Amino acid sequence: MSYDNVALAEPGVGRGRVAVRRHARPKVAVDTVLFAIDQARVKAYLVCLRWGPSAGKWAFPGGLVRDGEMLDEAARRELRESTGLEDCYLEQLCSFGDPNRDPKAHVVSVAYLALIDRTCAVHSCSPKYSNGQWFEVGHLPELAYDHAEIAAYAVRRLKSKLEYTNIACNLLPPSFTFAQLEELYGIVLGRVLDRRNFRRRILAMNLLKRLPLERRGNHRPAALYAFRQRSLQVIEML
Amino acid sequence: MSYDNVALAEPGVGRGRVAVRRHARPKVAVDTVLFAIDQARVKAYLVCLRWGPSAGKWAFPGGLVRDGEMLDEAARRELRESTGLEDCYLEQLCSFGDPNRDPKAHVVSVAYLALIDRTCAVHSCSPKYSNGQWFEVGHLPELAYDHAEIAAYAVRRLKSKLEYTNIACNLLPPSFTFAQLEELYGIVLGRVLDRRNFRRRILAMNLLKRLPLERRGNHRPAALYAFRQRSLQVIEML
DNA sequence: CCAAAAGTGTTGAGTATACACCCATGA
DNA sequence: TCATGGGTGTATACTCAACACTTTTGG
Structure with a gap:
């Protein structure tokens, strides 16, 4: 490419013009x-x-x-x-x-x-x-x-x-419940997801690890998960 | 963004330096x-x-x-x-x-x-x-x-x-046989494709129209096809 | 009639979807 | 005990991959 000589080498562009252009990149x-x-x-x-x-x-x-x-x-x-x-x-x-x-x-x-x-x-x-x-x-x-x-x-x-990476980990805290993850997907994709199928799909991707912790609240405690890697991971879907 | 004032607004960069930099973008x-x-x-x-x-x-x-x-x-x-x-x-x-x-x-x-x-x-x-x-x-x-x-x-x-667009049309002549299309996919993807499954998949995408022509050669004539659109068309795979 | 490439269907496995009930907890 | 959200299994439809023989033509 020889970037520096490009202007000189361009046919049809006179030298005088080039000089003017040099500072108008x-x-x-x-x-x-x-x-x-x-x-x-x-x-x-x-x-x-x-x-x-x-x-x-x-x-x-x-x-x-x-x-x-x-x-x-x-x-x-x-x-x-x-x-x-x-x-x-x-x-x-x-x-x-x-x-x-x-x-x-x-x-x-x-x-x-x-x-x-x-x-x-x-x-x-x-x-x-x-x-x-x-x-x-x-x-x-x-x-x-x-x-x-x-x-x-x-x-x-x-x-x-x-849909095909673990990018969601950047929109969630380090540990989260399945409900949180599902809500995230629902919000971003703009449609409701079936809880059971969603859980199966995500687990099949093997992106998550279950933590030995639970989130306790007003109701039944929810298992906490974290992403195995936080670096971008692409799921192959052949 | 206010591109022009960016240098002045940047904290920790003195004005003198900015003047020097202006021409070293x-x-x-x-x-x-x-x-x-x-x-x-x-x-x-x-x-x-x-x-x-x-x-x-x-x-x-x-x-x-x-x-x-x-x-x-x-x-x-x-x-x-x-x-x-x-x-x-x-x-x-x-x-x-x-x-x-x-x-x-x-x-x-x-x-x-x-x-x-x-x-x-x-x-x-x-x-x-x-x-x-x-x-x-x-x-x-x-x-x-x-x-x-x-x-x-x-x-x-x-x-x-x-895999998910009609981009192949740019690598083929305006009309082509299924064998040519299949060869193209095989070459680019680096693997052999099953002829019957390939044909089915491509036809299902509905990207092609069959031309009322045949390519004649030494053997059985082959039907010619063309892409419906030459502009980029993305296949939805929900 | 032979060689070479074109064209075509079916079956089985695996995957995705739809769907409803029980569980654990705090109040 | 009730309200609330958490957690699980199954039956069915569909999709994808594997696979082999017949057809058409020119030589």
């Missing part, structure tokens, strides 16, 4: 869709932009990638600055590069999906933003840039990964 | 993995780099995205310049952003997957490259940058999409 940003389950709803964390032409609009936290920085490092850094989260599940979604997606400049955004197990884990909000808040997915406010598209993509990805 | 490139089936093998098109520290190494065709250019436009342009292809299936894979992936500069690459139905559709080779050639996937030469990783990702994506 697209920038790279990351934007992170952070999801958590709260009150039986999938929620996404949005920040309210303080500056620029989109000031006052809501968006996913993000920002420019620094020179020498890995993409996911950038995503983690922006997320930390906007939410105080030190560590969470993070996965790249897709890149969005419409030159008009940001009215001010050509910014290519690499979108990320992040998951945490409780909304209250989010504390601080960067001075970059005037506000930060959880919104129910499906009732998001009007979003800046092309973030509505990013949101739709993230929801689709979450749903599909729930 | 990562660049954006696209790299395209072009596949075709040839002689019962999956092949990928590689170009040999002429300039830069990786000169002499093979890589997927690609280059920097221009200001104001859509990502897929950039991928198509680079592909056109390197292969002469005017139009083909193109889909975004993933972005690769390791700052050390290119020894010369921090370049974030958005990888693309491209498919054509015959290797001989590739003609020209940009003066940017010293050579261009088809290689059997699985016997690729040593690749520049992180292109080996990109190659692995592209192969995985192709295999999985073959």
